Amino acid sequence: MATVCPVASLHQEANPSRLKVGSVKTLAESSNLTSIPSHYAFTTSASSDQAVHSDHDDSIPVIDFSLFSSSNPDQRRKVVSDLAKACQDWGFFMVINHGVPEGQMKAMVDMLMGFFDLTEEEKREFEGKHVLDGIRWGTSFNTSVDKVFFWRDYLKVRVHPKFHCPSKPEGFSEVLAEYAGVVRKLARGLLKGISESLGLEPGYIDEAMNMDSSLQRLTANLYPPCPQPKLAMGMPPHSDHGLLTILMQNGIGGLQVHHGGKWVKIDPIPNAFLVNTGDHLEIMSNGKYKSVLHRAVVNNKDTRISIILSNGPSLDTVVTPAEQLVDGESNRAMYIGMKYKDFLELHQSSVLDGKSGLERVKI
Numbered sequence: 001m002a003t004v005c006p007v008a009s010l011h012q013e014a015n016p017s018r019l020k021v022g023s024v025k026t027l028a029e030s031s032n033l034t035s036i037p038s039h040y041a042f043t044t045s046a047s048s049d050q051a052v053h054s055d056h057d058d059s060i061p062v063i064d065f066s067l068f069s070s071s072n073p074d075q076r077r078k079v080v081s082d083l084a085k086a087c088q089d090w091g092f093f094m095v096i097n098h099g100v101p102e103g104q105m106k107a108m109v110d111m112l113m114g115f116f117d118l119t120e121e122e123k124r125e126f127e128g129k130h131v132l133d134g135i136r137w138g139t140s141f142n143t144s145v146d147k148v149f150f151w152r153d154y155l156k157v158r159v160h161p162k163f164h165c166p167s168k169p170e171g172f173s174e175v176l177a178e179y180a181g182v183v184r185k186l187a188r189g190l191l192k193g194i195s196e197s198l199g200l201e202p203g204y205i206d207e208a209m210n211m212d213s214s215l216q217r218l219t220a221n222l223y224p225p226c227p228q229p230k231l232a233m234g235m236p237p238h239s240d241h242g243l244l245t246i247l248m249q250n251g252i253g254g255l256q257v258h259h260g261g262k263w264v265k266i267d268p269i270p271n272a273f274l275v276n277t278g279d280h281l282e283i284m285s286n287g288k289y290k291s292v293l294h295r296a297v298v299n300n301k302d303t304r305i306s307i308i309l310s311n312g313p314s315l316d317t318v319v320t321p322a323e324q325l326v327d328g329e330s331n332r333a334m335y336i337g338m339k340y341k342d343f344l345e346l347h348q349s350s351v352l353d354g355k356s357g358l359e360r361v362k363i
């Protein structure tokens with residue numbers, strides 16, 4: 001995407017592929033760091049594309065999850081229609097009254113902070129190579145293809161259908177297994193509401209996407225303080241590839257969503273989840289619910305951590321638009337079918353660039 005234009009390509013010495021890649025955490029903690037190395041500097045970054053706060057009359061939708069189990073049919077109908085509007089207008093929404101205990105969310109933040117606090121050597125043990133490896137610790141997005149590096153370290157762990165977890169810090173696997181389970185339940189509940197909101201049977205998405213063996217992956221992003229936050233980028237504009245992404249953070253803002261032609265800052269709401277619709281929901285809904293570009297900016301004061309569970313179809317599912325949403329010429333299918341696994345491999349092998357993954361399956 002044009003908004004990510006590397007400075008480094010103008011400077012031969014700043015070719016990151018020839019550098020040994022360490023974490024940004026270690027770099028940020030090195031003494032006297034007052035400027036960023038040139039291979040982290042973007043010519044066009046978030047600073048030249050100023051973000052705004054959302055208007056009062058068009059703020060990020062809030063969905064009260066408890067209303068899906070209301071015995072009052074009017075309340076249920078209302079929350080399903082709010083969900084439809086949120087998916088159509090924003091592709092992002094906050095979820096409150098989701099039933100995940102506050103202590104469980106906090107335990108995840110503490111565990112992940114503990115993980116990133118391990119030594120570089122300890123973390124290297126978890127450095128994966130392939131997109132489908134169970135555990136992958138790393139930095140930037142894909143350091144073998146990124147031209148300029150992102151100010152971000154990450155840990156990616158596949159937690160379903162097969163559960164993986166780093167062996168450190170102690171107790172991580174119990175906390176993660178429990179958290180992933182409750183979030184999976186929440187995702188399936190939301191997908192039920194989304195099916196209904198599309199005029200499909202409530203269980204349609206669950207069945208068509210084989211959610212009993214859905215691919216669920218944890219991504220924890222660590223954005224340490226950056227001495228020149230206007231030059232660096234935490235994560236460039238991209239959409240998420242799964243069906244639904246469920247995010248929480250440590251109270252420090254940084255996420256921006258492309259909405260109404262502008263970048264809108266999303267302030268964290270304590271104990272709420274931020275949910276967004278992914279590329280495969282766009283394909284399945286035949287473009288009715290579009291995946292939305294978002295990016296993460298960095299700051300020079302506080303370490304930010306975002307903890308994400310992406311909930312996708314099972315790896316072997318060939319995702320196509322729902323038949324009921326396609327009819328002849330006026331509503332023809334807009335996406336070809338592709339196995340989720342193949343989509344992921346294509347996605348990881350190239351630079352993270354807007355919605356380029358989805359472009360490959362658009363008819």
Ligand SMILES: O=C(O)CCC(=O)C(=O)O
Nearest residue numbers: 219221235255296306308
């Ligand atoms: O850190 C954030 O707020 C966004 C991260 C993100 O978009 C992702 O990991 O896909």
Ligand SMILES: [Fe+2]
Nearest residue numbers: 238239240294
């Ligand atoms: Fe994302």
